[in-house]
Amino acid sequence: HIHVQRYYMFAASKYPSIVLSSVALPLSVICFLATTSRLVSHTSRLTTHHTSSDTHTHVHTGTSSGAILVFNVPAQGTDVALLRQLQGHSAPVCDIATNQQGEVASCDESGMILVWTDPLTSPDSSLVMDQSGGAACLSLCFWNSTLIGGFTNGKILLFSTDSGAKTVEISAHARCINALDVAPKAGLLLSVSEDSTAAVWSLPTDSNPKVSQVFSTTILNSLLCGGKFCDPRGTKFSLTAYDSAEVITFSKS
Numbered sequence: 001h002i003h004v005q006r007y008y009m010f011a012a013s014k015y016p017s018i019v020l021s022s023v024a025l026p027l028s029v030i031c032f033l034a035t036t037s038r039l040v041s042h043t044s045r046l047t048t049h050h051t052s053s054d055t056h057t058h059v060h061t062g063t064s065s066g067a068i069l070v071f072n073v074p075a076q077g078t079d080v081a082l083l084r085q086l087q088g089h090s091a092p093v094c095d096i097a098t099n100q101q102g103e104v105a106s107c108d109e110s111g112m113i114l115v116w117t118d119p120l121t122s123p124d125s126s127l128v129m130d131q132s133g134g135a136a137c138l139s140l141c142f143w144n145s146t147l148i149g150g151f152t153n154g155k156i157l158l159f160s161t162d163s164g165a166k167t168v169e170i171s172a173h174a175r176c177i178n179a180l181d182v183a184p185k186a187g188l189l190l191s192v193s194e195d196s197t198a199a200v201w202s203l204p205t206d207s208n209p210k211v212s213q214v215f216s217t218t219i220l221n222s223l224l225c226g227g228k229f230c231d232p233r234g235t236k237f238s239l240t241a242y243d244s245a246e247v248i249t250f251s252k253s
């Protein structure tokens with residue numbers, strides 16, 4: 001059984017040109033972008049994820065030029081520094097994903113996916129995945145040794161992070177997929193699409209190599225644009241829709 005709760009909220013931003021991912025862009029980075037003239041033109045497309053070291057946080061920010069900016073954010077203070085730029089994309093970067101091994105994956109509007117094994121020491125990508133047929137990849141996430149991409153043609157593609165080979169292709173939605181998320185402890189994948197549907201998928205394992213849909217719901221007259229599991233076991237997830245102030249949450253009984 002699935003229980004639905006609706007939450008109402010107002011959201012205002014001082015920086016309407018900045019598009020944030022599931023984690024908030026640190027204020028110190030926003031200030032850096034706002035005061036550095038050569039970066040202002042790139043703020044039309046920003047996605048941000050964190051990887052933590054002992055004393056610093058590294059923020060990877062994708063830009064409309066295709067470059068990925070790696071910032072060093074100190075544990076205290078606002079002395080943000082631009083460490084390096086990762087090159088490889090020729091189209092605007094749409095999303096960035098990281099994992100516990102320090103790998104960074106990025107995707108762009110041409111459908112290309114790049115993976116950096118160690119972006120802090122090597123600016124060159126280690127894997128290139130381009131099997132989308134020209135559809136843009138708008139969302140990425142890691143799960144174990146698999147990288148998962150959601151595309152504007154409604155497909156979900158699974159890739160091996162060891163070889164870069166495509167392992168699974170799912171015709172998941174009738175329209176563009178805007179968001180993906182993984183519940184790592186349950187092996188579940190959430191996909192959210194402009195076709196007004198959200199679906200939960202059981203990801204392949206060693207004992208069961210198939211992908212199966214375990215839940216699907218339709219939010220009528222809603223162009224769904226965001227979705228996130230609320231816990232690592234996938235017992236609850238939330239959805240957002242374009243031009244709506246609601247956050248709709250589904251939970252298992």
